[in-house]
Amino acid sequence: KQEVTQIPAALSVPEGENLVLNCSFTDSAIYNLQWFRQDPGKGLTSLLLIQSSQREQTSGRLNASLDKSSGRSTLYIAASQPGDSATYLCAVEWDGNKLVFGAGTILRVKS
């Protein structure tokens, strides 16, 4: 079964710290891997999408890497800010039209 696992489930850090969120997945034959941000009571916002042929993507203070052979992706957040507090979801697309989500990491950045 194709599954996505995220570790840790929750993370609390002081403002300014660099941090890493982890995502692991079964079956390396992926189309895309995406990182989403979800604010309380809100929908999902796509942060970064890594295609199967890519190793990483960057957007501002965010960097996502992909290692298909080991079934892992990491989301690196540099110089964290209180506004980064949210739930971060990793989603993998194996089939051409279905996303499989991890349970998410709840991030709290303390000021």
Add this chain to the structure above:
Amino acid sequence: NAGVTQTPKFRVLKTGQSMTLLCAQDMNHEYMYWYRQDPGMGLRLIHYSVGEGTTAKGEVPDGYNVSRLKKQNFLLGLESAAPSQTSVYFCASSLPPRIGETQYFGPGTRLLVL
């Protein structure tokens, strides 16, 4: 553009009642999806549609029906609501999937079944 909108935002039902959740998108997307999100779990796909007049089952379709009569709308129906259907429901839409294409999500509908 409004993107993906969902109606209603919140609803309370009694066990056995029925209701329909409406999803609308103004991006002319072919594909539309319904997910549910439960505490401690990721989003799970309920049903999806690859075009007007078509629907298909996702991972957790039991207890739900869907219809796609118009390209811009995707309806999710609960014929006889159960407490296990208490959840947050998200709709999404996308262009035909290909490498690099993303889904766009609505704000969600919170459903409480008593």
